[in-house]
Amino acid sequence: MLSKGYRKYLSFFAFLAPAFIIYTIFLLIPTLGGMFYSLTDWNGLNPAYDFVGFANFVEILRADPDFLNSLWFTLKYVVIMVVLQNVFALFLAVLIESKRRSKGFFRTIFFMPNMISLIISAFMWSFVFTQVLPQIAEKTMLTFLDQGWIGDPSVSFYSIIIVSLWNGVGYMMIIYLAGLQGVPQHLQEAAIIDGANVFQRFMRVTLPMITHALTICLFLTLNGAFKVFDVVYGLTGGGPGRSTQVITLNIYEEAFSSNFRYGYASAKSIILFLFILLFTFIQISVMKKREVES
C-alpha cells in the first residue's frame, strides 16, 4: 500500500506527463536551444560549432544593413497595422452592432476572409494586384489603380497592409462585437437623455466600457504584426530586392534558403523575441493603467 502523499505525487506526474513531455521536447528545448545557438557559429549542417559569445549580435547591429532595414520595415508595418486593424475592426463592430436584423449576415461576410489561410489570401490578392486592377485601370481610365502593387517598393508596402487588413480585421471585429454586447443599453440611453451626440457617446460611454476588448485586440494585433510572414512571402517574397523583407522573412532566409547560418539567424530571432516582449510589456502596462482609471 502506497502512502497517501506518495500517491498524490504519482497522480500529479501522471496527469502532467503527457502534456509536459511533449511541450518540453517541441517548445521548451527549442526555445532554450535557440538562445544557446545564438551564441554560436553553427551552420545547421555540420554537427560541430564554436561558441562565439555575443559576436552574432554585434555583427547584426554593426554590419547587417539588411536586417536593420527589415527591422525598420517591420516596425513601420506594426505601427500601421495596430492602428488600422483596430480602427477598422472597431468601426465595423460598432456599425454592425447597431443592426438588429442583418447583424449575422454582415458578421459572416467580414469574418470570411479570416477563414482563408494567409498564404492563400496572399495568392488571391496577387491575382487582384497583377491582373484585375491593371485591367480595370486600362478600361476605365482610373489610372491610379495601375500601380506597381507588387513590383514597386514604395507601393508594395501598402499592398501588404491591404491584404493583412483584409484577412485580419474580421477576427478583431468579433472580439469587439463581444465587448460591445456587454455595454449596458441603459447607459447609452442615459447619455442620450443627457444630450450626448453619437461621437460623445462613443468616447465617453462605449470606449471605456470595452477597454478590456481593446487590451486584448491591441495585444493580438501587436503580436501578430511582429510575426507577419505568410502575407509577405506569398505576395512579394520580400522583394523587389529586399525592400519588403520583414524580420521573420529575413530570419527564414538567413537560416533556410540562402546562407544556412543557423547560429546567426538564431541571434536575429532572439532580437525579434526581445522586441515583441518589450512592446507587449509597454502595451499591457499602459492599458492596465487605463482599465483601472475607467
Next chain:
Amino acid sequence: MRKRTAASYLVTLLLAVLAAVSFFPIYLAVINSFKTQGEMFSSVMALPTKLHFENYVYAYQQINLLSSVKNSVIVSILGVGGIIFTAGLAGYKLSRTPGKLSNFIFFLFIASMLVPFHSIMISLTRVAKSLAVQGTTYGLGLIYIGLGVNMAVFLYHGFVKTIPKELEESARMDGCGDFQTYFRIIFPLLLPISVTIGILNFLWIWNDFLLPLLMLTDVNRYTLILSTNMLFGEYNKEWSLILAALVLTAIPVVIIYSIFQRFIMEGITEGAVKG
C-alpha cells in the same frame, strides 16, 4: 425619430458597400477560375461564358487534392485531439494542486506563450531531425501538440476553477480513481472549453504554412496549404489553374465554417476573453 431611420439606412448602405468590397476578391477568384486564360485577359470582370471545369480537374490533379486533404486531416486531428487530451489532464491537475512545483510548471506554460514561433523554428528543425519526426505526417501532428499545448493548459486551468470540487469528492467517495474521476466526471464538464480550444487550434493548424514548409519534404505528405503553395510556385502565370486551386483549398474551410459558425464565433470570443 425620422432622423434615426435615415441614419440607420445610411449605416446599412455603408456596411453593404464595405461588405461588397471585402467579398470582391473572393468573387473574382471564383468567376475567373471558370474561364480560359484568354477569356480572362479580355475581361477579368465579365462572368464566364461557359464554365470551364477543366481548370478544376487540372488543379485537382496538380495539388493532389485527395492526398493533401487526407494529410491535412491527419495532422489536424492528431494535433487538436492531442492538445485537448494532454492539456486537459495537465490543466485540470495544475488547477487543483496548490504548491510551488505546480505554480512553477504553470508559469513555464504561460511564459512560453510569448515566444514567437520564428524564435524557435531553427532549433525545432534540429530537434525534429534528431528525433526522426521531420518529414512525417504524424511527426508534424506531434509538433503541433507541443506548440499548442501551453495556451490550452492555460485555458483549461482557468475553466476548471468554475467546476465545484464537491463533484470530484463525491466521485471519489463512490470509489473512482483519479483518472476515472477525470474522464467520467470532469472531462465531460470541460466540453465548452474543449470545443473552444478545438476550434481555435483546428483553424491554426489547418491554415498553417511555415511549419509544414520547414518540416515536410516529400510531396506525398504535403498538407493542402503546402500543395497549393507549390503549385503557385510552379504555375506562376497560369491564373485559371491557380485560381481553381485556391478555390479548392478554400472550400473545406468554408464547409467547416458553415457547420460550426456559432462555435467559431464563440470560440474566438471565449478564447480572447480567457486568454
